[in-house]
Amino acid sequence: MIRVVSLMVLVAMGILVALSLRPQGTTAIGFAFLGVPLVALAIALQIFLLWRKGAFRSSRLRPRDSRKS
Amino acid sequence: MDASLGPLFVPPWQHNGLGWMQLLPLLCAAVASAIAVVGLWRGRLTLPSGLAGLIALPLTGYFFGGLLLLEDSKRLTFCGSCHVMAPLKASVTKDDGSLASKHFAIGAVPTQEACYVCHSGYGIWGTVGAKMSGVGHMIRTVTGNYQLPIQLVGTFDIKSCLGCHAASLRFRAVEEHQPLDVQQALLSGEMTCTGLCHPEAHPAEALTGGEAAK
Numbered sequence: 669m670i671r672v673v674s675l676m677v678l679v680a681m682g683i684l685v686a687l688s689l690r691p692q693g694t695t696a697i698g699f700a701f702l703g704v705p706l707v708a709l710a711i712a713l714q715i716f717l718l719w720r721k722g723a724f725r726s727s728r729l730r731p732r733d734s735r736k737s
Numbered sequence: 738m739d740a741s742l743g744p745l746f747v748p749p750w751q752h753n754g755l756g757w758m759q760l761l762p763l764l765c766a767a768v769a770s771a772i773a774v775v776g777l778w779r780g781r782l783t784l785p786s787g788l789a790g791l792i793a794l795p796l797t798g799y800f801f802g803g804l805l806l807l808e809d810s811k812r813l814t815f816c817g818s819c820h821v822m823a824p825l826k827a828s829v830t831k832d833d834g835s836l837a838s839k840h841f842a843i844g845a846v847p848t849q850e851a852c853y854v855c856h857s858g859y860g861i862w863g864t865v866g867a868k869m870s871g872v873g874h875m876i877r878t879v880t881g882n883y884q885l886p887i888q889l890v891g892t893f894d895i896k897s898c899l900g901c902h903a904a905s906l907r908f909r910a911v912e913e914h915q916p917l918d919v920q921q922a923l924l925s926g927e928m929t930c931t932g933l934c935h936p937e938a939h940p941a942e943a944l945t946g947g948e949a950a951k
Contacts, residue, residue, distance in 0.1 A: 674776035681766040691809035692818035
């Protein structure tokens with residue numbers, strides 16, 4: 669899954685680079701209608717992946733720690 | 738605007754290379770892409786690199802990209818980059834006798850942002866309206882949902898003109914501008930500056946998108 673997210677970020681960054689180097693109608697349309705949804709989806713997926721791995725859980729609430737106390 | 742004409746004809750705002758507003762999204766994109774390549778190659782990332790490369794930097798890069806777009810979409814070259822607007826840009830810059838080209842020719846509008854200055858409306862809500870219209874223009878361009886010749890939606894905001902002209906002594910001295918009923922008619926939109934008294938803002942052939950009007 670991380671490969672899918674990485675690929676989405678790479679494509680989104682390509683669109684961002686195109687806009688930065690040549691800000692014009694076509695690159696603006698790509699940025700607004702392709703890049704923004706793509707990067708939003710990639711970020712949402714990455715947050716979901718990290719959440720599933722427990723990255724956002726406080727270490728005090730983990731079972732291993734609760735056994736110690 | 739051409740440096741080959743001599744340094745006197747190069748505006749101070751014109752610079753060679755990339756501005757900082759272009760460099761910031763590029764920097765974010767470069768680092769995020771490097772991390773994404775590692776993620777794509779290895780199939781896993783450490784927590785800090787996953788947070789930075791696939792969340793924080795893309796988000797920051799797109800934020801800076803959005804700022805760049807907000808600022809650069811004011812430029813004449815940006816407006817003229819879509820094929821429908823290209824004849825309008827050409828008309829404005831070649832001094833063809835239209836009101837827009839007259840303003841451009843004598844530098845009465847900032848030449849870099851000529852379209853935006855007149856069409857955005859006056860004040861902060863003019864800017865907000867222009868940005869919303871810009872999104873509408875992009876949607877219409879993508880979907881092809883527009884008709885030629887292109888037309889102004891609603892009436893032209895005369896406050897865009899008055900922002901410069903209202904306090905001008907030459908403007909006030911013109912006899913035709915002085916009757917109160919004419920002033921009211923102009924402000925209410927019943928009467929426009931162009932057509933009867935002043936030349937059309939843009940020539941009809943520039944509104945056809947480069948094609949014959951359908």
